[in-house]
Amino acid sequence: MIIAGVILAGGQSSRFGRHKMFEVFQGLPLYHHSLNALRQNNLCPIIIATNDALFPSFPPHSDVTWLIETPSHQGPLFALHQLFIENPDIEWFFVIASDMPYMSADFVKLLLQKIDSCYDAVIPQQSARIQPLAALYRRSALATTTKLVANNHRSMKALLAEIRVHYVDFSVNDNVFTNINYETDWPKGDK
Template sequence: MKRIVGAILAGGQSRRFGSPKAFAKQNGVYFFQRAVEALRPFVQELYIVSHPALVSRFQQETSEKVIVDEQVYRGQGPLAGIYTVMKQTEAEWIFVLPCDMPYMRASTIGNMVSYIDASFDIVVSAHFGRVQPLVGAYHHRVIGDIERLLKAGNNRMFWLLEKSRVRYVKEEDFFEDERVFRNINRAAEYDDIVTEDML
């Protein structure tokens, strides 16, 4: 297997949620730990990209490497997080997950990893017509494009997708429960999953 490292993006400020989403719980397990469980079987190293204010809390809860965005690009969102991990490693591929998908499964990641192909720069999920740029693998060769975008202040993930050779993995490639790709962004959505899990 080509060398793959994992990147869990947990550097957002969770304004809409009201508290750090990474430390919300689903069935007693922190959201970020769900991402760790899903990624860990398929990566040789794993990084949690944290907001600076949460580093010590992560370090209390996990033995995984915890890093913060490079100072020059701090606050520029997921693209800065991916760039930061790429600067930390020479691994060929970076597999990215957000910290707010508590239903993500290791089997889903395994299926996604099987579509990694060096003829593409990026391999991301596009299940059910929804492109998920934060569920997928990024080849280290795109670091230059990422840096140019960040320097220009163009930090939308889709700018990078438009510049790259992308393999969009869809439900026709492997079927998955739509709930697996569900992001929890607001407190009301979290209340819904707590209720669902109690049923």
């Protein structure tokens, strides 16, 4: 069974003001923290989902394949749908946003252990807040993404309402789901 690691790196960063995935956090571009968490779990392939405007800003990565979305800026649900369509041999996609400075290999390992073929997605939650952008999706969700995209629905929550979801509680007080939206979101003293 193939499980791909996917980094969502095609956002507009309009709240941040410049492309946040390339901001350096603890010596690495922000998206690299997601990349390393996937790499350390030996997920293969690793796919960076982005667009043709952002693609030239990435350095070459010999172990990465690229999804260049057309049209761009359609949001994570559309990106997931394109991943399903363009990778018919891949059963599960471990999708992680590119703006999570504390993303860790340990978290990826723990969620991978929750894969269960009775479900279409495995979604972590912390303090009742779900984390659809650090989660596993199975290609069995394709029929639903097809319908939502055709109806111009772009919400991950709409997808989760229609598929079989295994919610996994991560109740430890952990910052793994911290994400950066604004310049002021950088954890104090850590950057």
